[in-house]
Each structure stands twice: as C-alpha cells, then as structure tokens.
Amino acid sequence: MRALALLSFLTAAVLAGCASQASPDAPPNAAPSVQAASDLEAGHYLVEVGSCHDCHTPGFMENPVGIPDSLWLTGGAVGFRGPWGTSYPRNLRLFVQELTEDQWVARLQGSGLPPMPWPAVNELSEPDARAIYRYIRSLGPAGQQAPRPVPPSEEPATPYMDFVVQHLERLGAAPSVP
Secondary structure, three states, rough: OOOHHHHHHHHHHHHHEEEEOOOOOOOOOOOOOOEEEOHHHHHHHHHHOOHHHHHOOOOOOOOOOOOOHHOOEEEOOOOOEEOOEEEEEOOOHHHHHHHOOHHHHHHOOOOOOOOOOOOHOOOOOHHHHHHHHHHHHHHHOOOOOOOEEOOHHHOOOOEEEEOOOOOOHHHOOOOOOO
C-alpha cells in the first residue's frame, strides 16, 4: 500500500512539473512538446505516459510497482507473433548506446514491426524524442540484446503472445485481415 501511495505521489509530482505545449518561440503549427525542469524529467515522463515499460521492461505488465530500476527498458525475450512473424521488444538501454542523438531522432521517424505503435511514435516532436533519448541514456547500459525477429514461416524458440485475430465471423461482414 505504501508503494502504491509513493507511486501516486511521484506521478503527481512529475505531472505537476510537466506540461505539454508548443514552445513560445516555436514556429506556428509546431508540434507540442513536454516542458519540464529538465530533459531527463521530460524523458522520464514521456516514457511513463507512452507506456514504454509495458513491452520494453520485463515483467512490468505483471508487477509494475515491483520492477527494479536495473531492469527498466532492458527489452525482453517474450515475442509478439502475428502475420508479420515474431517481434521482440528491443533493449532500449543498449540501443541508445549504439546511436547518436540525431540517429535516434531519425529512427523514431521510421517504421518497424508491430506491436510498436509507430504512427504514434512518428508524431513525437523533436525535443520530446531528444528528451527520451537523454533519459534512456542516463539509465546506462544494462541487460542483454533481445532476440532477433523471426519470419512468419518459422516457429520462434522463445515464448510468445499470439496477435492473430480470432472469430472475425462474429462481426458479420468482417473486413479482411492480412
């Protein structure tokens, strides 16, 4: 109970220190970005509200309060299997060590395998993408690389979650799914 109260307090404190707005000197129609006391606070906030831990921190979905910082964003060996094959949540703490900040920003404007929400990630403002990079990098390298993606024609050697829609006929005239 204390841990939950502490988590609520910390979340409220972070939210109080952050606001999403366009910078006053930004050009018209500039993407909004989080304003915080520091880039690290902004990056931490964005990782939290973006639910990055849900996939990129092992065991987070089962026990979000009990995961030590040492495991945060270290990826995982449980795959996500669908028509694309099997993908794995990347170890972001090792990944940011391989990239410059500019390379990270460019990478977040790309695409990749599901279930990563690429359309949402592509909407990040550049300052927010840089804040996330700086926050993750501040955690330091830890953990192992995640397994490489497995093509749809192969059975993965790891556990996986099945992302195949079941019983489309229950929708009546169901749209086709690849």
